[in-house]
Amino acid sequence: xxxxxxxxxxxxxxxxxxxxxxxxxxxxxxxxxxxxxxxxxxxxxxxxxxxxxxxxxxxxxxxxxxxxxxxxxxxxxxxxxxxxxxxxxxxxxxxxxxxxxxxxxxxxxxxxxxxxxxxxxxxxxxxxxxxxxxxxxxxxxxxxxxxxxxxxxxxxxxxxxxxxxxxxxxxxxxxxxxxxxxxxxxxxxxxxxxxxxxxxxxxxxxxxxxxxxxxxxxxxxxxxxxxxxxxxxxxxxxxxxxxxxxxxxxxxxxxxxxxxxxxxxxxxxxxxxxxxxxxxxxxxxxxxxxxxxxxxxxxxxxxxxxxxxxxxxxxxxxxxxxxxxxxxxxxx
Amino acid sequence: xxxxxxxxxxxxxxxxxxxxxxxxxxxxxxxxxxxxxxxxxxxxxxxxxxxxxxxxxxxxxxxxxxxxxxxxxxxxxxxxxxxxxxxxxxxxxxxxxxxxxxxxxxxxxxxxxxxxxxxxxxxxxxxxxxxxxxxxxxxxxxxxxxxxxxxxxxxxxxxxxxxxxxxxxxxxxxxxxxxxxxxxxxxxxxxxxxxxxxxxxxxxxxxxxxxxxxxxxxxxxxxxxxxxxxxxxxxxxxxxxxxxxxxxxxxxxxxxxxxxxxxxxxxxxxxxxxxxxxxxxxxxxxxxxxxxxxxxxxxxxxxxxxxxxxxxxxxxxxxxxxxxxxxxxxxx
DNA sequence: TACAGTCCTGTAAGCGCTTCCAATTTCGGC
DNA sequence: GCCGAAATTGGAAGCGCTTACAGGACTGTA
Numbered sequence: 099x100x101x102x103x104x105x106x107x108x109x110x111x112x113x114x115x116x117x118x119x120x121x122x123x124x125x126x127x128x129x130x131x132x133x134x135x136x137x138x139x140x141x142x143x144x145x146x147x148x149x150x151x152x153x154x155x156x157x158x159x160x161x162x163x164x165x166x167x168x169x170x171x172x173x174x175x176x177x178x179x180x181x182x183x184x185x186x187x188x189x190x191x192x193x194x195x196x197x198x199x200x201x202x203x204x205x206x207x208x209x210x211x212x213x214x215x216x217x218x219x220x221x222x223x224x225x226x227x228x229x230x231x232x233x234x235x236x237x238x239x240x241x242x243x244x245x246x247x248x249x250x251x252x253x254x255x256x257x258x259x260x261x262x263x264x265x266x267x268x269x270x271x272x273x274x275x276x277x278x279x280x281x282x283x284x285x286x287x288x289x290x291x292x293x294x295x296x297x298x299x300x301x302x303x304x305x306x307x308x309x310x311x312x313x314x315x316x317x318x319x320x321x322x323x324x325x326x327x328x329x330x331x332x333x334x335x336x337x338x339x340x341x342x343x344x345x346x347x348x349x350x351x352x353x354x355x356x357x358x359x360x361x362x363x364x365x366x367x368x369x370x371x372x373x374x375x376x377x378x379x380x381x382x383x384x385x386x387x388x389x390x391x392x393x394x395x396x397x398x399x400x401x402x403x404x405x406x407x408x409x410x411x412x413x414x415x416x417x418x419x420x421x422x423x424x425x426x427x428x429x430x
Numbered sequence: 431x432x433x434x435x436x437x438x439x440x441x442x443x444x445x446x447x448x449x450x451x452x453x454x455x456x457x458x459x460x461x462x463x464x465x466x467x468x469x470x471x472x473x474x475x476x477x478x479x480x481x482x483x484x485x486x487x488x489x490x491x492x493x494x495x496x497x498x499x500x501x502x503x504x505x506x507x508x509x510x511x512x513x514x515x516x517x518x519x520x521x522x523x524x525x526x527x528x529x530x531x532x533x534x535x536x537x538x539x540x541x542x543x544x545x546x547x548x549x550x551x552x553x554x555x556x557x558x559x560x561x562x563x564x565x566x567x568x569x570x571x572x573x574x575x576x577x578x579x580x581x582x583x584x585x586x587x588x589x590x591x592x593x594x595x596x597x598x599x600x601x602x603x604x605x606x607x608x609x610x611x612x613x614x615x616x617x618x619x620x621x622x623x624x625x626x627x628x629x630x631x632x633x634x635x636x637x638x639x640x641x642x643x644x645x646x647x648x649x650x651x652x653x654x655x656x657x658x659x660x661x662x663x664x665x666x667x668x669x670x671x672x673x674x675x676x677x678x679x680x681x682x683x684x685x686x687x688x689x690x691x692x693x694x695x696x697x698x699x700x701x702x703x704x705x706x707x708x709x710x711x712x713x714x715x716x717x718x719x720x721x722x723x724x725x726x727x728x729x730x731x732x733x734x735x736x737x738x739x740x741x742x743x744x745x746x747x748x749x750x751x752x753x754x755x756x757x758x759x760x761x762x
Numbered sequence: 763t764a765c766a767g768t769c770c771t772g773t774a775a776g777c778g779c780t781t782c783c784a785a786t787t788t789c790g791g792c
Numbered sequence: 793g794c795c796g797a798a799a800t801t802g803g804a805a806g807c808g809c810t811t812a813c814a815g816g817a818c819t820g821t822a
Contacts, residue, residue, distance in 0.1 A: 102551070104808055115772045120810060128770055147550040151487045152808035155777050160483070162531075181512040188534045192543070199494075200532045202520045211524070218434070218479040353715065383685065383715045436778055447802045452780055460800055484778035487807050 103144045112140035123148055150197075160222045162197040163406060166212050167227045168204055168235075178379060179395055183227065183249070186399020194407065196222065209235060216242035223406045225249060226257075231292060245409035247402045251294045259409065261401045261418045263393040265295050265375075268422030269302025272373045272391050273345050275424055277310050281343035281371055285316030287330040287355060289347035296322070299347040299375060316341055320351045327351025331358040342370060343430070349374040349381045349390055356384055356429070371430035386428035394420050435478045444472035455480055482529075492554045494529040495738060498544050499559045500536055500567075510711060511727055515559065515581070518731020526739065528554065541567060548574035555738045557581060558589075563624060577741035579734045583626045591741065593733045593750045595725040597627050597707075600754030601634025604705045604723050605677050607756055609642050613675035613703055617648030619662040619687060621679040628654070631679040631707060648673055652683045659683025663690040674702060675762070681706040681713045681722055688716055688761070703762035718760035726752050 105123075109116040114133050121129045122137040129137075140146070154161045165187050167180065184200075191198045199221060202208045215221055216238050223245035229236050231252045239246045240258070248257035276284050286303040289296030300317075307314040316338045318330035327346060331354065334341060346352040352374030356366065364370050366386055374381060377392035401418050408415045437455075441448040446465050453461045454469040461469075472478070486493045497519050499512070516532075523530045531553060534540045547553055548570050555577035561568055563584045571578045572590070580589035608616050618635040621628035632649075639646040648670045650662035659678060663686065666673060678684040684706030688698065696702050698718055706713060709724035733750050740747045 102808095106808085116809080117772060117774095117811080118770085121771090124810080126811095130770060133771080145549070147546060149487075149550065149808050150552055151483055151492070152777090153810075155481075155483045155487045155779085155807085156809040156811080157777085158810090165532075180516070184512070184532065185534070188532070188540070192534070192537065192539045198532050200497075200516065200520070200530050202517070202524070205524065207524045208520070214479060217477070218481065220482055379710075379712055380715050383712050385717055434778090437780095438778085448779080449781080449802060449804095450800085453801095456780080458781095462800060465800080481778050484807090485780075487777085487809085488779040488781080489807085490780090 102149070103146045104149070105146075107144055108137065108140045108146050111144055112136040160220060161195070162199050162221050163191065163223045163225065163403075163410075164199040164201050164212075164215060164221045165225045165227070166201040166203045166235075168202075168229050168233070182395035183399040186396035186401075187225065187403045188399075189396070190400050190403035190407070203229075203235065213238050216244060219244055223247070223410050225402045225406055227402075231294075245406055247406045247409065249398060249402050253292065253294050253297065257417075259405055259415060259417055261398055261405060261420065263395075263398060264419050264422050265298035266302040266305070267419075268375065268391040268393070268424075269299040269345065269347070270306045271302075271422075271424055272375070273303050273306035274310075275389075275426075276343040276345060276371055276373060276430060277306065277312070279343070279371060279430065282312060283316065283338070283341045283343070284312060285318070285334050285338055285341045285344040287318050287320045287327055287334065287344060287346045287351050289320060289322045289351070291319060296347060303345050316344075320347065322348045322351060324350045324354040327354030328358045329354075331355035335359075335362060335364075344370060344372055346372060346374050349376045349378045349388060352388055352390070352429075353380060353384055356386075356388070360385070367428065367430050373424075373430045377425050381425075382427065384429070389427045389430040390425050391422045392425050393422050434481070435476045436481070437478075439476055440469065440472045440478050443476055444468040492552060493527070494531050494553050495523065495555045495557065495735075495742075496531040496533050496544075496547060496553045497557045497559070498533040498535045498567075500534075500561050500565070514727035515731040518728035518733075519557065519735045520731075521728070522732050522735035522739070535561075535567065545570050548576060551576055555579070555742050557734045557738055559734075563626075577738055579738045579741065581730060581734050585624065585626050585629065589749075591737055591747060591749055593730055593737060593752065595727075595730065596751050596754050597630035598634040598637070599751075600707065600723040600725070600756075601631040601677065601679070602638045603634075603754075603756055604707070605635050605638035606642075607721075607758075608675040608677060608703055608705060608762060609638065609644070611675070611703060611762065614644055615648065615670070615672050615674045616644060617650070617666050617670055617673040617676040619650050619652045619659055619666065619676060619678045619683050621652060621654045621683070623651060628679060635677050648676075652679065654680045654683060656682045656686040659686030660690045661686075663687035667691075667694060667696070676702060676704055678704060678706050681708045681710045681720060684720055684722070684761075685712060685716055688718075688720070692717070699760065699762050705756075705762045709757050713757075714759065716761070721759045721762040722757050723754045724757050725754050 105116045105119045109119045118133050119137050122134050150161050201212050203212050225247050227249040232254050248260040250262050251260055284307055288300040291297055304314045318334045320326040320330040346355050359366050366372055374388045374390035377390045381388040381390050397420055405415045437448045437451045441451045450465050451469050454466050482493050533544050535544050557579050559581040564586050580592040582594050583592055616639055620632045623629055636646045650666045652658040652662040678687050684704055691698055698704055706720045706722035709722045713720040713722050729752055737747045
């Protein structure tokens, strides 16, 4: 392990000053063709790699962005969400020379780290995923003045910059599909109504049902969990024995609902059609395979990152809502 | 956004020198009680947060560890593996003041980044997950002199420091379980034989079968994919119509096998018992629910990180093989 | 030929911290 | 109450880079 090569070494080797070397590295203007060539050759010959730490101490750029995930929500980790978001984010980050720092903000320690990052401006920007409603971190994020992009929205306040899936539209089209199938007594199992996703999907359901002139009272509230879905389905069956379709706000709940339906001997989709939401892996393995709404999760990651990069560049991007797609399988 | 608080501000405020402030921050010895108190109060009052960049430029510690994942293997992302590893790693990293940097080393760009990190020694240590067999990165890692911990092993060479699941033992106990159930004509669907996991699980199968004095020739090679599992099952059924159990080296393949079995009208587990490996989410949703071998994935992440921290501290840890557990469900 | 612009380049001053060194203080034991 | 050793402290020298700033070399024009 020799002493690592530095700008000085390169400068000496190329017969120029360190200022020039720096300009070449950052391909700044005002460098003659000749000098540039000499420096580049020296860099090659010495296998010089700039020291990022020094670059960020001296410059104003930190050289890294953070992806913060509040995984309190088990749903976040229960499917491929996490992996897909990271993949999307990485794909874009990879094209820059920024580093990707991961912070799991579920624990207190994680939240403390995140707030340290904000206070110390220890990154060039932050992507915040699934912050809890009314999260103090959210305020900290704003006040830090750091570029911040949110993944998803929350009930209490709309973030300045966010990327979100079209939960409402997705729900609406799922229900519209059910109606196009001839179903007229469409029920819904909602997700938690204290989260934006839960509310949005419920609104989408109502929109479609009401617009079709149908009854929107067949509602049972769930909590996004499989058990909650089962309980809600039971309640639905008891209260509205005539229902012929149900839009379930998550696949996990749909799985629960499906098992209740099976236990009661109700034929799916013949007697009751079922549509879920999320398209988790399990959806294709339920019996019958679940028709569901897919969110473009990797696109979410990619767009969040693009947005953040623009913010860092000083642009003012506009928030984005990404379209969902209906995946037709057997349950509807 | 005023000028951030620096050591000088703290020193001035506390009436000491910056050297003393630094000693307090790093709780180094040789600081009087009085000075320490004064500095701590100043830090509090000024809400001082040390600048990590400066710390690492000045000191020898970089302040971050990287988790590098070679996601070429779709299996890595296809289940919760990724999320769980990250959770495990994060849990340990969180207790230190290190930052967690994520590098997806599947793409060329990703690999280039990783090699840059090695060359520039831009991190305090690296965790390498699922590197391909014979990966050049592996050599680079060694030669960099950076602390490196591997997740899993590879066929060509045993890493100096690694954490791995007990694939062989897990396979063996799965097969032993099948045998304890009275099955005597146990077949196996292997994973890719050019990967350590694939070979290890196959060896475990053979071990159990041979030790029990049974025939170990009922073998079909798969590639860890669902389709591969289906094809292998078909081949198995054609060649060994008498088989009464099959140990499948991955749940994905087991799902494929199960559907072939169902299509052929073979009763599971009555006629043929099936055991998978990995315990992916889907395992509990197959019909029948899959008995499988679970790996302690978050523990893998945690242990890798602990090992890395010890390496960074200059200790010499010993590699680890983590036990697996059999999850009994309906398929066996 | 002279002069105002342009370009290019070297120099030096930091960025905020750690750490070494030397100076100062403190302390136990005689 | 004096001496050497140990503890504590301040000061200064970097860590490797970016970025004014100012000087020098050229260009085109009058």
